[in-house]
Amino acid sequence: MKLVRYGTPGSEKPGLIDADGKIRDLSAHIADLEGEALSPESLARIAALSPASLPEVAGNPRLGSCVAQPGNFIAVGLNYADHAAESNLPVPKEPVLFNKAPSCVVGPNDDVVIPRGSLKTDWEVELAIVIGKRASYVEEKDALSYVAGYAVCNDVSERAYQTEGTGQWMKGKGCPTFGPLGPWLVTTDEVDDVQDLDMWLDVNGERMQTGSTKTMIFGVAHIVHYISQFMILEPGDVITTGTPPGVGMGKKPPRYLKPGEVITLGIEKLGTQKQTTVAWSA
Structure with a gap:
């Protein structure tokens, strides 16, 4: 579904x-x-x-996030070896975890707000996992049974907030509108192999990212298993699983978002998103 x-x-x-x-x-x-x-x-x-x-919905209504505001919005960093390389960071030996603020979740086609004073707002197309049942100390062989479905996520990031100063990733990941999710939550029965899905992202019609979930360092089952060793995952929690290469930070020279740009992105079988960047205003 x-x-x-x-x-x-x-x-x-x-x-x-x-x-x-x-x-x-x-x-x-x-x-x-x-x-x-x-x-x-x-x-x-x-x-x-x-x-x-079921009643048919008339017209073309706005789509909200495909999951209501999650209790936990967890992200996995550096989960593609070639993205780690463009970030000048070593390939991790186990998943790198950080939090995105649940309040950053928005619809798949809502505007992305560039934060006040930001000069380094960036894009990241990612596969998101939506948890369907309470998960604690889950075995990897059973992990997919805890998944309700999958969605497209744009893990919007502010690189100065993330890596400069005290360098805490969550500061650059949880700004308002930095978590577009959707268009749909696609249930697991519609995804034959979650580890073989093409993914892409364009800015103003120019291809920036091309990748596949088959090149993830840590797959979906391992990620759910691993996180469940350290915390309880509840139904509706979201885990976004990392991005392939092609982010603005990795361009030579780096290329960051400005107000008035259009981001389009998608993942095979999971649909597409389209956002316009706008300047922060009080």
């Missing part, structure tokens, strides 16, 4: 995409795409519904 949240910010409703690409309203069956609504049992109940029995 392809599950969505649609409507004005703060008033989104849950829906699913039918075979004709139309949104069908799910609000009579679940309150939102969060928490226990993403459990295997809940997803099975939704899958058993006939899309034709």
